[in-house]
Amino acid sequence: MTNTDWANKDFYKVLGVAKDASQAEIKKAYRKLARANHPDSKPGDKAAEERFKAIAEAYDVLGDETKRKQYDEMRTLFAGGGFGPFAGGRPGGGTPFDSSDLFGGAGAGGGGFADVLGDLFGTGGRRARSRARRGADIETTATIGFTESVEGVTVSLRLAAESACQACRGTGAKAGTMPRVCPDCEGVGMRAASVGGAFQLNETCPTCRGRGMVVDDPCPVCNGSGRGVSDRTIQARIPAGVKDGQRIRLRGKGAPGEHGGQAGDLFVVVKVQPHPVFGRSGDNLTLTVPITFDEAALGADVKVPTLLGAPVTVKIPAGTPSGRTFRVRGRGAPRKDGTKGDLLVTVEVHVPPTLNDEARKAVEAYKAAVAGPDVRSGLFGS
Known part of the structure; x- marks a missing residue:
């Protein structure tokens, strides 16, 4: 700039x-x-x-x-x-x-x-001198399992990053030759630019693009840039409780800087694979549990799994409708403050696809016992 x-x-x-x-x-x-x-x-x-x-x-x-x-x-x-x-x-x-x-x-x-x-x-x-330049930021993606997103995990990331060209050792000049001082800026990387009247300000030298040196015989490997590409592997810690699509910033793990400038940052976009049983809503975990008609009508104590611990028992009150959600506190995903979200258990009344003779007679007897006003009468007005 x-x-x-x-x-x-x-x-x-x-x-x-x-x-x-x-x-x-x-x-x-x-x-x-x-x-x-x-x-x-x-x-x-x-x-x-x-x-x-x-x-x-x-x-x-x-x-x-x-x-x-x-x-x-x-x-x-x-x-x-x-x-x-x-x-x-x-x-x-x-x-x-x-x-x-x-x-x-x-x-x-x-x-x-x-x-x-x-x-x-x-x-x-x-x-003016060539200023230190901060390295570029890098973005990559890490795919982890659902349980790993809740527990936290360390992943290995292989990155293609800029580094000094090995062939010319970063000079940009062909082996056996050396760059020369830029004749326009005399090696400072900046030159005077007119902004109107008698006044001038410094701007990046267009001849050497701020490097202060000019390469007459460029390196055939890096085409005179002095930069190469190398593969590197780093270990990145994904914190517990990370969400799908969340961006994790690792300072100083990006591309290296120039002229002594600091390295850029690495941004890791986390992709979380779905779980066959559990889901997630913010810091809460979700779980759908099937219950029978008699459990919904009469009430029951139902044992349900948790993601990282032992099963817990959820008390289903008599007359519970299908779709009602119960909260089990402290069994969700970790938060930044060290607390945990909750486990949200939603019950669904299971209707058997077929009935044997004894079960059919029992249902018909129930139907006769509770016969009363049409439960859908309110839908059609008076």
Whole structure:
């Protein structure tokens, strides 16, 4: 990102605070927005992830009093799309404004606007260097069993990741040759770019693409990029209670950084295989249990299984309708706070497909004994 891009960003608007907001107000606004848009709280939401990055970027500047002061000075100079009263000369005539006063030229004695940009964005004005670059984030998928999702499990993940090319040792140059210093940026990876008038800012050098070096005879293996692909296997811990589709973040397990930058993150999307008996609703496990007509009508104590423990007994009251759900507390999936959800047991009255003679006579006798008003009479009005 060029310095012009940074200068045109309104970090106050990103955090939703006034330009005269106190540091405490800025910190409070950042925490609120960060919680609302954190990738861990909104897995798979790309828009929220981008908002979170913008919020973190804004707080990195405004949350630091020194950086904030420098940023405010820079924004003042860029007000109105240019440099305000400094463009072309001093207000009301007089000695023309010398751009070297800002950019540390021959008459400035150093410490001008270039130093402000250098301190704020790490470019150092004309003394710019290739900046450390964070490695890219990587996303992969892990498929686990239903019981493993409740208990937690460690899985092995095989990843194809970027690394230094083995053939050229990361230089990008063919064996027996070496890269040379970029003639356009003199090895710093940045060059001056005009933004209007006499003013210039630094941007990534297009000749070397920020590397500071130019390869005349590129490595045939990596085509001069200096990067290769290697397979690696890592052990990833999937926490207990993980849900299907949940995104697990492993910091520093992504692609390696450049110029000493930190590695990116690895995001593991968890796919949970279904269970033949149990289901899940949030932190609760679900179970459907068949019961007989006499158990529903007369009541019964019914033994039901649990996923990770011994069976439990559920008391079915007399007159229980089909579809009623009973709650067995503490037999569900683990929560982040260490507690557990519940087991939700739904009963379904089982109707036998056939009846022997004795059973048919018993049902007919029951029918005669409970004969009364039509239970469906209310459906047709009065």
